[in-house]
Amino acid sequence: MIRKPLIAGNWKMHMTVADARHLVSEMVPGLQSKSGVDKVVCPPHTALLAVSSLLEGTDIALGAQNMYWETAGAFTGEISPNMVAEFCEYVILGHSERRTFFGETDKDVNRKVQAAFAYGLTPIFCIGETLEEYEADRTYEVVFRQVKMGLEAIQFDNSGDGDGSNLVVAYEPIWAIGTGRAATPTDANQVIAEVIRPALGELFGEGMAQRIRVLYGGSVNGENAQGFFSQSEIDGALVGGASLKVADFIQITLAAVR
Numbered sequence: 448m449i450r451k452p453l454i455a456g457n458w459k460m461h462m463t464v465a466d467a468r469h470l471v472s473e474m475v476p477g478l479q480s481k482s483g484v485d486k487v488v489c490p491p492h493t494a495l496l497a498v499s500s501l502l503e504g505t506d507i508a509l510g511a512q513n514m515y516w517e518t519a520g521a522f523t524g525e526i527s528p529n530m531v532a533e534f535c536e537y538v539i540l541g542h543s544e545r546r547t548f549f550g551e552t553d554k555d556v557n558r559k560v561q562a563a564f565a566y567g568l569t570p571i572f573c574i575g576e577t578l579e580e581y582e583a584d585r586t587y588e589v590v591f592r593q594v595k596m597g598l599e600a601i602q603f604d605n606s607g608d609g610d611g612s613n614l615v616v617a618y619e620p621i622w623a624i625g626t627g628r629a630a631t632p633t634d635a636n637q638v639i640a641e642v643i644r645p646a647l648g649e650l651f652g653e654g655m656a657q658r659i660r661v662l663y664g665g666s667v668n669g670e671n672a673q674g675f676f677s678q679s680e681i682d683g684a685l686v687g688g689a690s691l692k693v694a695d696f697i698q699i700t701l702a703a704v705r
Protein backbone atom coordinates (compact mmCIF):
# COMPACT_ATOMS: atom_id res chain seq x y z
CA MET A 448 0.00 0.00 0.00
CA ILE A 449 1.55 3.26 -1.10
CA ARG A 450 -0.82 5.58 0.80
CA LYS A 451 -0.14 6.15 4.48
CA PRO A 452 -3.39 6.08 6.49
CA LEU A 453 -4.56 9.27 8.14
CA ILE A 454 -7.00 9.78 11.00
CA ALA A 455 -8.37 13.29 11.50
CA GLY A 456 -10.51 14.36 14.44
CA ASN A 457 -13.05 17.08 13.68
CA TRP A 458 -14.04 18.56 17.02
CA LYS A 459 -16.65 20.83 15.41
CA MET A 460 -18.01 23.57 17.71
CA HIS A 461 -16.99 21.84 20.92
CA MET A 462 -14.33 22.51 23.52
CA THR A 463 -13.38 25.69 25.30
CA VAL A 464 -9.64 26.25 25.66
CA ALA A 465 -9.69 24.60 29.07
CA ASP A 466 -11.63 21.59 27.75
CA ALA A 467 -9.33 21.35 24.74
CA ARG A 468 -6.21 21.32 26.91
CA HIS A 469 -7.69 18.58 29.02
CA LEU A 470 -8.72 16.44 26.05
CA VAL A 471 -5.36 16.77 24.29
CA SER A 472 -3.31 15.97 27.34
CA GLU A 473 -5.38 12.82 27.85
CA MET A 474 -5.09 11.85 24.20
CA VAL A 475 -1.43 12.49 23.44
CA PRO A 476 0.13 9.58 25.37
CA GLY A 477 -2.05 7.01 23.58
CA LEU A 478 -1.72 8.58 20.15
CA GLN A 479 1.83 9.71 19.81
CA SER A 480 4.53 7.59 18.25
CA LYS A 481 2.00 5.15 16.83
CA SER A 482 3.82 4.64 13.58
CA GLY A 483 2.25 3.79 10.25
CA VAL A 484 -0.57 6.30 10.60
CA ASP A 485 -0.78 10.08 10.41
CA LYS A 486 -2.83 11.76 13.13
CA VAL A 487 -4.49 15.17 13.03
CA VAL A 488 -6.74 16.97 15.49
CA CYS A 489 -8.92 19.89 14.38
CA PRO A 490 -10.10 22.02 17.32
CA PRO A 491 -12.12 25.22 16.92
CA HIS A 492 -10.06 28.30 16.01
CA THR A 493 -10.06 29.67 19.54
CA ALA A 494 -8.23 26.60 20.83
CA LEU A 495 -5.61 26.33 18.06
CA LEU A 496 -2.91 28.23 19.91
CA ALA A 497 -3.30 26.26 23.14
CA VAL A 498 -3.47 22.92 21.36
CA SER A 499 -0.49 23.73 19.12
CA SER A 500 1.73 24.29 22.13
CA LEU A 501 0.58 21.01 23.68
CA LEU A 502 1.34 19.13 20.46
CA GLU A 503 4.82 20.57 20.11
CA GLY A 504 7.39 17.77 19.97
CA THR A 505 4.75 15.11 19.24
CA ASP A 506 3.97 13.54 15.87
CA ILE A 507 0.34 14.65 16.04
CA ALA A 508 -0.54 17.38 13.57
CA LEU A 509 -2.95 20.25 13.94
CA GLY A 510 -5.74 21.27 11.58
CA ALA A 511 -8.35 24.02 11.43
CA GLN A 512 -11.99 23.39 10.55
CA ASN A 513 -12.45 26.19 8.05
CA MET A 514 -10.95 29.41 6.73
CA TYR A 515 -11.67 32.16 4.22
CA TRP A 516 -9.74 32.40 0.96
CA GLU A 517 -8.62 36.05 1.17
CA THR A 518 -5.32 36.87 2.87
CA ALA A 519 -6.46 39.99 4.74
CA GLY A 520 -9.10 42.69 4.63
CA ALA A 521 -12.51 43.80 5.80
CA PHE A 522 -14.07 40.35 6.30
CA THR A 523 -15.46 40.51 9.82
CA GLY A 524 -15.46 37.20 11.58
CA GLU A 525 -13.32 35.38 9.04
CA ILE A 526 -9.90 33.77 9.42
CA SER A 527 -7.33 33.85 6.60
CA PRO A 528 -5.15 31.02 5.26
CA ASN A 529 -1.96 32.68 6.51
CA MET A 530 -3.47 32.94 10.01
CA VAL A 531 -4.33 29.25 9.91
CA ALA A 532 -0.87 28.41 8.56
CA GLU A 533 0.73 30.00 11.63
CA PHE A 534 -0.49 27.03 13.66
CA CYS A 535 -1.72 24.31 11.35
CA GLU A 536 -0.59 21.88 8.68
CA TYR A 537 -4.12 20.88 7.70
CA VAL A 538 -7.46 22.57 7.14
CA ILE A 539 -10.87 20.95 6.70
CA LEU A 540 -12.60 22.56 3.71
CA GLY A 541 -16.09 22.18 2.32
CA HIS A 542 -17.45 20.17 5.23
CA SER A 543 -21.13 19.43 4.63
CA GLU A 544 -22.06 21.52 7.67
CA ARG A 545 -20.35 24.49 6.01
CA ARG A 546 -22.17 23.78 2.77
CA THR A 547 -25.55 23.20 4.42
CA PHE A 548 -25.67 25.81 7.21
CA PHE A 549 -23.38 28.49 5.80
CA GLY A 550 -24.17 28.25 2.11
CA GLU A 551 -20.73 27.30 0.82
CA THR A 552 -20.76 26.43 -2.86
CA ASP A 553 -18.41 24.25 -4.88
CA LYS A 554 -16.87 27.48 -6.21
CA ASP A 555 -16.26 28.81 -2.68
CA VAL A 556 -14.67 25.54 -1.66
CA ASN A 557 -12.48 25.66 -4.78
CA ARG A 558 -11.22 29.12 -3.83
CA LYS A 559 -10.42 27.86 -0.35
CA VAL A 560 -8.52 24.83 -1.66
CA GLN A 561 -6.47 27.12 -3.92
CA ALA A 562 -5.73 29.42 -0.97
CA ALA A 563 -4.73 26.47 1.22
CA PHE A 564 -2.23 25.32 -1.41
CA ALA A 565 -0.86 28.84 -1.73
CA TYR A 566 -0.02 28.83 1.99
CA GLY A 567 1.32 25.30 2.17
CA LEU A 568 -1.68 23.92 4.03
CA THR A 569 -3.00 20.44 3.30
CA PRO A 570 -6.74 20.63 2.68
CA ILE A 571 -9.00 17.87 3.93
CA PHE A 572 -11.49 18.41 1.14
CA CYS A 573 -14.97 17.10 2.03
CA ILE A 574 -17.63 15.79 -0.30
CA GLY A 575 -20.76 13.69 0.07
CA GLU A 576 -24.38 13.35 -0.93
CA THR A 577 -27.52 14.20 1.05
CA LEU A 578 -30.04 11.54 2.08
CA GLU A 579 -32.39 12.77 -0.62
CA GLU A 580 -29.71 12.45 -3.28
CA TYR A 581 -28.71 9.04 -1.96
CA GLU A 582 -32.28 7.78 -2.09
CA ALA A 583 -32.74 9.18 -5.58
CA ASP A 584 -29.66 7.25 -6.70
CA ARG A 585 -27.77 10.45 -7.45
CA THR A 586 -24.69 9.77 -5.30
CA TYR A 587 -22.30 9.25 -8.21
CA GLU A 588 -23.43 12.34 -10.07
CA VAL A 589 -23.25 14.60 -6.98
CA VAL A 590 -19.89 13.35 -5.72
CA PHE A 591 -18.36 13.54 -9.20
CA ARG A 592 -19.50 17.16 -9.58
CA GLN A 593 -18.17 18.10 -6.12
CA VAL A 594 -14.73 16.67 -6.90
CA LYS A 595 -14.50 18.20 -10.37
CA MET A 596 -15.70 21.66 -9.31
CA GLY A 597 -14.07 21.78 -5.89
CA LEU A 598 -10.66 20.86 -7.27
CA GLU A 599 -10.88 22.62 -10.62
CA ALA A 600 -7.62 24.28 -11.75
CA ILE A 601 -5.73 23.08 -8.70
CA GLN A 602 -2.03 22.70 -9.46
CA PHE A 603 0.19 20.43 -7.45
CA ASP A 604 3.54 21.90 -6.60
CA ASN A 605 5.94 19.77 -8.57
CA SER A 606 8.98 21.24 -6.90
CA GLY A 607 8.08 20.24 -3.36
CA ASP A 608 5.62 17.68 -2.12
CA GLY A 609 3.87 17.28 -5.42
CA ASP A 610 3.37 13.64 -4.50
CA GLY A 611 -0.31 13.85 -3.63
CA SER A 612 0.32 13.97 0.10
CA ASN A 613 -0.69 17.65 0.26
CA LEU A 614 -4.31 16.91 -0.60
CA VAL A 615 -6.69 14.70 1.36
CA VAL A 616 -10.24 13.94 0.23
CA ALA A 617 -12.91 12.96 2.76
CA TYR A 618 -15.98 11.16 1.46
CA GLU A 619 -18.74 11.79 3.97
CA PRO A 620 -22.28 10.82 3.02
CA ILE A 621 -24.32 13.51 4.79
CA TRP A 622 -26.91 11.01 5.98
CA ALA A 623 -24.14 9.19 7.86
CA ILE A 624 -22.75 12.22 9.72
CA GLY A 625 -23.61 12.29 13.41
CA THR A 626 -26.52 9.93 12.86
CA GLY A 627 -25.05 6.65 14.05
CA ARG A 628 -25.98 5.29 10.61
CA ALA A 629 -22.63 4.75 8.90
CA ALA A 630 -22.38 3.74 5.25
CA THR A 631 -21.35 0.14 4.76
CA PRO A 632 -17.61 -0.20 4.20
CA THR A 633 -18.17 -1.84 0.82
CA ASP A 634 -20.53 0.90 -0.37
CA ALA A 635 -18.11 3.65 0.70
CA ASN A 636 -15.25 1.79 -0.96
CA GLN A 637 -17.26 1.47 -4.16
CA VAL A 638 -18.03 5.21 -4.35
CA ILE A 639 -14.32 5.96 -3.93
CA ALA A 640 -13.26 3.33 -6.48
CA GLU A 641 -15.89 4.11 -9.09
CA VAL A 642 -16.31 7.87 -8.81
CA ILE A 643 -13.82 9.68 -6.61
CA ARG A 644 -10.55 8.20 -7.84
CA PRO A 645 -11.61 8.30 -11.49
CA ALA A 646 -12.57 11.99 -11.05
CA LEU A 647 -9.19 12.66 -9.41
CA GLY A 648 -7.59 10.82 -12.33
CA GLU A 649 -9.32 13.08 -14.84
CA LEU A 650 -8.06 16.12 -12.96
CA PHE A 651 -4.54 15.10 -12.01
CA GLY A 652 -3.68 11.93 -13.93
CA GLU A 653 -3.89 8.28 -12.91
CA GLY A 654 -0.64 8.15 -10.97
CA MET A 655 -1.52 11.13 -8.81
CA ALA A 656 -5.07 9.83 -8.23
CA GLN A 657 -3.55 6.68 -6.76
CA ARG A 658 -1.39 8.69 -4.36
CA ILE A 659 -4.05 11.03 -2.95
CA ARG A 660 -5.51 9.79 0.33
CA VAL A 661 -9.27 9.37 0.47
CA LEU A 662 -10.87 9.09 3.91
CA TYR A 663 -14.32 7.93 4.89
CA GLY A 664 -16.33 9.99 7.39
CA GLY A 665 -19.74 9.56 8.99
CA SER A 666 -20.41 7.82 12.31
CA VAL A 667 -16.99 6.16 12.50
CA ASN A 668 -16.31 4.77 15.97
CA GLY A 669 -13.96 2.40 17.75
CA GLU A 670 -16.15 -0.56 16.87
CA ASN A 671 -16.76 -0.08 13.16
CA ALA A 672 -13.44 1.56 12.13
CA GLN A 673 -11.62 -1.65 11.27
CA GLY A 674 -14.27 -2.58 8.72
CA PHE A 675 -13.63 0.62 6.79
CA PHE A 676 -9.87 0.38 6.93
CA SER A 677 -9.86 -3.16 5.58
CA GLN A 678 -11.24 -1.76 2.30
CA SER A 679 -8.62 -1.15 -0.37
CA GLU A 680 -9.67 2.40 -1.26
CA ILE A 681 -10.26 3.80 2.24
CA ASP A 682 -7.12 5.44 3.60
CA GLY A 683 -8.36 6.52 7.01
CA ALA A 684 -11.20 8.49 8.54
CA LEU A 685 -12.51 11.94 9.32
CA VAL A 686 -14.01 11.44 12.74
CA GLY A 687 -16.50 13.76 14.41
CA GLY A 688 -18.25 12.64 17.60
CA ALA A 689 -15.80 9.84 18.42
CA SER A 690 -12.83 12.22 18.15
CA LEU A 691 -13.93 13.78 21.45
CA LYS A 692 -13.71 10.42 23.21
CA VAL A 693 -10.15 9.52 24.06
CA ALA A 694 -10.53 5.73 24.04
CA ASP A 695 -12.51 5.68 20.80
CA PHE A 696 -10.16 8.01 18.96
CA ILE A 697 -7.15 5.95 19.97
CA GLN A 698 -8.90 2.73 19.00
CA ILE A 699 -9.79 4.16 15.58
CA THR A 700 -6.20 5.33 15.07
CA LEU A 701 -4.75 1.95 15.95
CA ALA A 702 -7.22 0.23 13.63
CA ALA A 703 -5.85 2.27 10.72
CA VAL A 704 -2.30 0.95 11.04
CA ARG A 705 -1.78 -1.46 8.19
Ligand code: PGA
Nearest residue numbers: 624625665666686687688
Ligand atom coordinates in the same frame (compact mmCIF):
# COMPACT_ATOMS: atom_id res chain seq x y z
P1 PGA B 1 -19.38 12.02 12.88
O1 PGA B 1 -18.92 13.31 12.02
O2 PGA B 1 -18.18 11.14 13.02
O3 PGA B 1 -19.87 12.58 14.19
O4 PGA B 1 -20.48 11.37 12.10
C1 PGA B 1 -18.04 13.19 10.96
C2 PGA B 1 -17.78 14.55 10.37
O5 PGA B 1 -18.68 15.39 10.33
O6 PGA B 1 -16.66 14.82 9.90
